Amino acid sequence: MKRPSRRLLLLALAALCFLSPLLGLALALQTEPRLPELHSRLGPAELARGRQLLRQLDPRRLPADSVSELRLREADLNTLLAQSGQRAQLQLRRDGARLQASLPWKLGPWPVWLNLELELDSPSWVGGAVWPQPRRLRIGRLPLPPGLSLRLARSVVERRFGTAPWAAVEMVEAVRLDEAAVWLRWRWQPQQAAAALAGLWPQAEQEALRAQHRRWQALVGQLQPPRPSVELAQLLPELAREALARVEGGQAAAAELRALWLQLALRSVGRDPGRLIGDPDTRPSPGLRLAGREDMAQHFLISAWLAAQGAGQLGDALGLAKELSDTQRGGSGFSFNDLAADRAGERIGRLGGRRPLELLRLLAQQPQETAFFPKVADLPEFLSRQRLQQDYGGVDGPGYRALMTEIERRIDALAVHRGLSGGAP
Incomplete structure (x- = not known):
């Protein structure tokens, strides 16, 4: 029996070396996921x-070591x-x-x-x-x-x-x-x-926050006389323009928008973002208001930042859990306008996650609060748990669902959502 030639053996070995990775890929890669999408509702x-x-x-409460x-x-x-x-x-x-x-x-x-x-x-x-x-x-x-x-x-x-x-x-x-x-x-x-x-936080996002922080300091320095809080709409377009200028200089729009939301969310609760980048404020800085209220700014901005990080469902659940806890004795009561602010923030945060550059452009051009925040003053608040159940059927009742549908309609009608297709939830 004739032995295979050395050349034939080398060709077979070369073919095996070439085909083995392809076979491995064919076995490892599949056209369908084995696990479905796993949504866990946070109550x-x-x-x-x-x-x-x-x-x-x-x-923070622990001693070193x-x-x-x-x-x-x-x-x-x-x-x-x-x-x-x-x-x-x-x-x-x-x-x-x-x-x-x-x-x-x-x-x-x-x-x-x-x-x-x-x-x-x-x-x-x-x-x-x-x-x-x-x-x-x-x-x-x-x-x-x-x-x-x-x-x-x-x-x-x-x-x-x-x-x-x-x-x-x-x-x-x-x-x-x-x-x-x-x-x-x-x-x-x-x-x-x-x-x-420091290593997990990308350098580009640190630089974006540093630019936002310095622009905030310049804008606040122009406020005369100094005041304890300022309307968000007064500063948001200028901060969006700062982000746009950096995008035109080659920076990523998504990172710039996340830095904008991070700064504003921290400012809304009286925190100094400069401490994160080694450049703390040297003088008092004002808080932020939406619809004339600081709590509205907090709900809106924290939800926007959470959603920009991909945690929109978590933001919704946190907002609802907070309102439910407020119906307990000693709480401020259930507030639909707080939920509206949460939802408006969550929607704009997710919208920016999909189309950051377009949203920055719209925010830079829209000096009016009504362009990005819905009317909330007429929504019920200070509701006890008994009143929430009696008037709205609780958080799963028809009255509650009808009011939340109305809130979604108001958000859909805002200029930033009308100006960008695909802004629906």
Whole structure:
């Protein structure tokens, strides 16, 4: 029997080397996501849990080098994944966890999906350089060596954020998984946290906020006489023009718009954004008003900023939960005009997320409050829980839904929404 020639063997080997990556891609990439869109509705109970976690994570009350423990339930983690818009789900087990995720990918002009399944082992507390270890990794129909998963994850994170996240990760001293929760033991290191924050916050957005901050200081310096608060419409067009000038100089419109919302949201609650960039105010700065009220500006601007970060549903839930809590004894009562301000802010924030340059242009040209904020003075407020139930059927009643439909109609009629197609929710 004639042996295959060396040339034929080399050709076969070359073909195998060429076809193997293609075969791997064919097995890994799929045309449909394995997981559906996971929407988790945040109610008062979930928000109360979120506030509890934030208090546990808030390091400002901790001395440097102090050690704390945090328990994250499976439901907490999956709610965070759903609210961040990820098609991902975590299942905890006594000795580990199973993570499933469907990640969108672009293969030239074709949208495809990476359907990932990762199993982790974590039999007990592990710490130091040891983390829960990968047991099995599969992407689509392609099984991969488990040890490759951590290298892939590190590569993806560093491509998106650089090495900054590892400064925060290094504060975690130990991890444990069980069937109910993930337990973290972490040591508060202010310098490492500052390094992580500085690295995670893109330089372009820091520069955008610095430009907004300086323009604010110049505008406020022109106010004579100085005043405790100023109407948002008096300053918003000028700040939008500052952002537009930077966009014309080559900066990204989305980053400039996010910096504008961040500054205004902080100003509305009396916070100095200059502290974030090492340039604090040297003199008192005024608050902001909408419809003649500071609370309207707070609702509108915080919701706009949240929505610009992709957290619009969270902003809606926070607003509703706040109004429900106000119906309790000692609260100010349920307010439809607060909800209208929340919704107007959430809508304009999402609109800017889709079309930042066009929105900046409209804001720069619209000096009137009625261009971006609906009429709210006639909406009911100071409602007790009993009155809300009696007159509107509660937050799911026909009266409540009818009034919220009217609020949406008023927002749709605003110039910034009429001026941009696709502004509907």
